[in-house]
Amino acid sequence: MPAHPVLIAGHWTPSEGTKTFQAVNPTTREPLADLYPVSPWKEIERAIIAASEAARTMRGWPGDRFARFLERFADRIEAKSDAFVEMAHLETALPKSPRLKEGELPRTTNQLRQAAAAAREGSWAQATIDTKANIRSMFGPIGPVAVFGPNNFPFAFNSAAGGDFAAAIAAGNPVIAKGHSSHPGTTKMFAEEALQAARETEMPDALVQLIYRTGHEDGAKLVSHRLMGATGYTGGRHAGLVIKEAADKAGKPVYLELSSINPVFILPGAVEEKSDAIAGEFTSSCLMGAGQFCTNPGLVVLLAGPKTEAFLETVAKKFGEAPVGTMLGEGVQKSFGEAISALTKAGAKVLAGGSAGGGKGFCFQNTLLRVEGAKFLADAEALQTEAFGNGSLVVVAASIEQMVEIAETLEGNLTGTFYSSTTGADDAGYDRIAPAVRQRVGRLLNDKMPTGVAVSPAMNHGGPFPATGHPVFTAVGIPASIHRFSQLHCYDAVRPGRLPPALRNHNPGGMWRLIDGRWTQEDVKA
């Protein structure tokens, strides 16, 4: 059987590469039949050049063009939703329902439509006009964007349909999708629909291109190529840092989501008040989808005491009783096992689970670890090892003061969560710990687990390194996520007829603009 073709410049083309790979069914641990190619550099470079030409063609195009494509693409995906769900389930073992069918697929088409609405409406560009100096600026497209999707969201973060993809297109850029090797069939289906949607909406052929896999060096060459604009990467830390180093060296913006253990501080009054409810919420947040979420609560900090001991007993019992989910692949199971070993080697004790197995296919027992606060502080780096999967490390602190110290040693994370008493009993503790957590996370939560990531304009799915590469930006939430794939375009005394429509005096669409320090939907008074 020949390998599946790659999508370059609007054509499904047999790869010039000689190496191939197969996806693996995580439930059976058997390779799937289809072969996918590893693209050699020449092929990647053809995609870059085609994307660059597409970017040139689209210069100055109104947002409506990109909106129509995104909407048509969303419609096409919905028309084949059953087939998408089947394929993604086969490749990832994620449950068809509700996870894929009612959860992730509608989320994905919703993101595409939100991005479309933002592109059409235009306020995302933050047009800023100084009428006195006649200087005008806005965010404009940056050029071809490479998107590296992760394993854990075959739809919502897919390199050819997910959040980075939608944001890059909404900003007016072509995308080179680098599919994740764990779900190439799903990614191919997206690229097929994207190509058809591009044709139906008269977009350039190279608006969306797809390669399935590259060598590490070629990935680095892709993101640092002089014709590329920027890169979005969601995935493991090691491969991400290779991409980051190459892009940084070339001065190309690179937006990464790398790792996060998402600390949860459960203050004593909350344990006192609703121990069982929190134990339930925590267990389901930690084990849902076999724990394979960027915002999985991987570190829980509690104050020592009998109520905490009882809480931990409850949680350990729940972990033992809960079904063990199937992981996305052999690599995930292996990394998770290695991380659990690293944590126990650094002094964590096993309260539940701790070994591979316990479910179907690639899997690992639901694992709860424990370490005392002093020990955590003595080896804080090792004890912040991310265990991506259905497990969590509980730190039992000796005092509120020690909880503050623990907070101050945290690396950058996507989220930080606090559960506290509703009576005010924990307020003094909150006021001491939360400011330290605030500086180290993108999103601070109260009284709920961090695994839900709403697609809201106020969302921040980002955070200080190593959670992401830059703490100003978010990967989820429109319009803010679009800014990542833009550059600031200033026009100084540029003649009126040469200005982009968003910066002209007349504002027929009523987009929001910052005119002389005032946000307004009005025209500039001539």
Next chain:
Amino acid sequence: MPAHPVLIAGHWTPSEGTKTFQAVNPTTREPLADLYPVSPWKEIERAIIAASEAARTMRGWPGDRFARFLERFADRIEAKSDAFVEMAHLETALPKSPRLKEGELPRTTNQLRQAAAAAREGSWAQATIDTKANIRSMFGPIGPVAVFGPNNFPFAFNSAAGGDFAAAIAAGNPVIAKGHSSHPGTTKMFAEEALQAARETEMPDALVQLIYRTGHEDGAKLVSHRLMGATGYTGGRHAGLVIKEAADKAGKPVYLELSSINPVFILPGAVEEKSDAIAGEFTSSCLMGAGQFCTNPGLVVLLAGPKTEAFLETVAKKFGEAPVGTMLGEGVQKSFGEAISALTKAGAKVLAGGSAGGGKGFCFQNTLLRVEGAKFLADAEALQTEAFGNGSLVVVAASIEQMVEIAETLEGNLTGTFYSSTTGADDAGYDRIAPAVRQRVGRLLNDKMPTGVAVSPAMNHGGPFPATGHPVFTAVGIPASIHRFSQLHCYDAVRPGRLPPALRNHNPGGMWRLIDGRWTQEDVKA
């Protein structure tokens, strides 16, 4: 004579370093008497720790606190303006009047006051509220900021008083100023006034700290230290890339302004219409301040023809007749000479100047070079060597098509400029060349030279690499420049009393916030 002390944690402290340096009077080429220390790592680390403590102390402080400091600082600078002008003139040879006294000093205090107004008013933080999901986000302080100032603006970009400094403080951060070695006395005076202003406004002692010089390795350690938030760097490309690499590796945001040749396209109709006027504007833009501006027009592209020859004759004559300015230092003169050599070696011919000397102190003849378009395209990298000083390279293109090709080979620049006919004769050419330039510059200008950089909210003093490190951000223009020293802080279901004032329902100060997709100064309806 002992070396001047460094300012650490609010105390002027003798440096622990054994190495010292002296500034040099550029006019006499003689070293000035004062000795300044090279700080060893231990001393730098003390500053980092003190800054980190100051950042912790200031967490959650209202913008008004920072505004009062910035305003008091501006007042104190103005009260000593004559002394500042004397010192800066001595160290830089920049003219006292109008450059330093009527130009750069008021610009500097104006920037401080604009930053103060932004900090107090709060709209810069772009508070974003999703009332339905109860998710709220805003830009908040990032932590201690290291500012490396350049040689060419002893006031307006000074590490202890300039644009990066003002933006970092306005965002709520302490600053560690790394002064430029060419004007340590000026920088010391700023730090003295900043310390007094900090005391008078009850800010932490370590709000502003000063070191004069570090080894390269220690500079890299400073910007990548785990307690640091971000870095602003304006200066040469080589040293900047060392700083960038270290900061990137540690995942610390670093904002750099490195180099720019600021292409100017003078289209044939403009030469036809107002050759002499443009020759005059170009000459004064290129030679002003001995050409030592980031936005100096270093590359001029013209269409071949008799009018262009006449234009070049006029410019060459003006270059020959204009007084030769004194450069900021021996290094500037040397680098400029080396760049001119590199350009001539790559095929540029000398139309005017070309040798060191011609004025007082460190100086180099006003230098105009010329190369044909085909030759430029054949060696575009070498012919884009930045010559920082009073010189420019003219490219004479054979056709509009070739001008497009030249535009497509340009590296990232701060600015790109077009002069064109007022009759529409150049419009077709503009429409072909300008889109290519647009993608490669931060600020696009029409009919005026790029050397004026207004402090406007719509300004972009930024651009694609290697002009800067990231094309989304601007170093000049408030409030946008403040975002560089912030991180995105999201609050998800955080209890109302725990929200920062900017995200609460009540908005007594009327700051602009994006509530449910609408920019408004109103309260959130409860």
